[in-house]
Amino acid sequence: MRTIARHASLTAACLLALTSLTACANDAANTASAGSGGQGDGKGTKVKIMVGGLDKVIYLPAMLTQRLGYFDAEGLDVELLSEPAGVQAETALVSGQVQGAVGFYDHTLDLQVKGKSVESVVQFSHAPGEVEVVSTKKAGTVTSPKDFKGTKLGVTGLGSSTDFLTKYLAVKNGVSTNEFTSVAVGAGPTFVSALQQGSIDAGMTTDPTVATVLSKKAGKVIVDMRTPEGSQEALGGPYPSSSLYMQTDWVNQHKDTVQKLADAFVKTLKWMSTHSASEIADKMPADYAQGDGALYAASIKNTLPMFTDDGVMPQDGPETVERVLKAFNPTIKNATVDLDKTYTTEFVKKAAENSAG
Template identity: 55%
Template sequence: MKPLLAAVLGASLALTAAPGFAADSGKITIMVGGITKMVYLPAKLAEQLGYFKEEGLNVELLSQPAGVDAENELLAGAVQAVVGFYDHAIDLQSKGKEVQSIVVFGQVPGEVELVNAKSRNTIKSMADVKGKTLGVTGLGSSTNFLTQYLAAKHGLKSSDYSVLPVGADNTFIAAIKQNRIDAGMTTEPTASQLIKTGDAAVLVDMRTMEGTVAALGGAYPASSLYVQRAWLDKHKPEAAKLARAFVKTLKYINTHSAAEITEKMPKDYYGSNKALYVQALHNSLPMYSPDGRMPKDGPDTVLKVLAAFNPNVKGKHIDLSKTYTNEFVDQAK
């Protein structure tokens, strides 16, 4: 089923169900903010390994190219959960919406700021992006948040550069090749594809803890499974099963090689260049959480990034304890 059709059907179901939720059929629909992105690999891998079925869950995975679109599907009640960046939970609390992360996939963003090969002589760091066009997956997306923060760290205002939503995967690659963006933020395997072809080079690397601490000042929990608090209160058994499935998936990732993990993924994820996919995944392995728990100081780092420029968050009191819970991953152990 196509994501747009699924969203329309889900939204129509929500009109006849309880306010804010689709009809409770026993199926859990999870919207992923770009299902082929390696930052969200645990979602598809859990399905491929049969972990949802082992838990007795009927899970359907859908995909939207940007996390902000997935978030909107959740708020509309068209889906029960989202695999997206944790920072949405903080942003939404500032708007009076209660969303909680229940499993953390990535202890770092896994994002890479790439500079177009044609601009690499003029852009040596984020301090040089004044007057340039920067690509993000979508306006209001996590890549947009991070791009603004990295530029602000170098003294630039958001009015000093342009931000262009270019999506992910092939649409991001096209934006680079067509010179519509001077630099942009993306994930694996897109980053490795562009680096290998020579169309782009790394400007800021947040695939590792070392690179993330250098860029953002601390651990930055990113990809995660989050749900509406109202749904969670009524579906704790299902949440616990989802957490178990994903904790087992993260353990699998941390005990297998990139080549072994690739063998479990659908062939259309790597197409005709399996070796490149394996290399990109190998580069990404440090970002995955070993146990699904929220890093101790992670929420504070994320809040710091958002509060630096996001008008929804800046100056507001955010109760970080309501944006995540380790309850279900701790049970899964």
């Protein structure tokens, strides 16, 4: 009887899982269909975009574009979804749950060597916006990536861009990837808690988490990549990070919709370049400040230098990313990457023309 009951339970579970998967697939297909009004879609074109952390300052253009009303102005009905790490946004994209992802450009290279064709269509940044912070307890012994050996290093998620960059900094400074432990701790309160409790010795994160760590005196900055200069020093060149990337086939089949997205995002980047951090903070959801508006505005100010004002891929940026990934990633190290297929400037250049006209 117990065996029969167990089989019945398993069968029911399988049917439930299958139903759920079918529902997800149908939902994605329906969304794509709604967003495929083709050339000349009208108002309300539906697009789902997964963001690797909506409240992270590095991905701020996503929510800001919505708050400024630029999606609506383009006749788009954009639903912004959030995952704690960029690698999860990537997964949502390639599985067809969403039509776009806001995350790091480096995922396009990683996916290409895995047989997936994905491209950045709007490049938000020319620096990572990432910061390596060491816990106050370990600040005396871990002063640079040269000291990573034997440490527990926090990243948002395994396989995430913070994981990629952490490994590169280690290898560049003579520490192999098997001489330290990467620990997935997310961002925000979970990162801060891990640092305070000793679950990690150091870790890579972004604002506003960086600002919170410093305000609580929980850690100290040892590598700052929030500016082009910081990127140059740590990585040897511009490092295009935050971007809107999409599956190439979907881009080619929905060019009108992609153009509208590019027009909206480029307007936002231009707006950001002419407004103060406080003015930007005022446009964001109140809860993003976590009760400290001044600290939130300061975190935006510290990160603003990473953003482009036109959405264009920075010169030599893709080459820097490829070099960084090849330094530690065995999958990419011996693979040939066609960088021209990892991004397009077609839509942002047209967006510039549209705004000028």
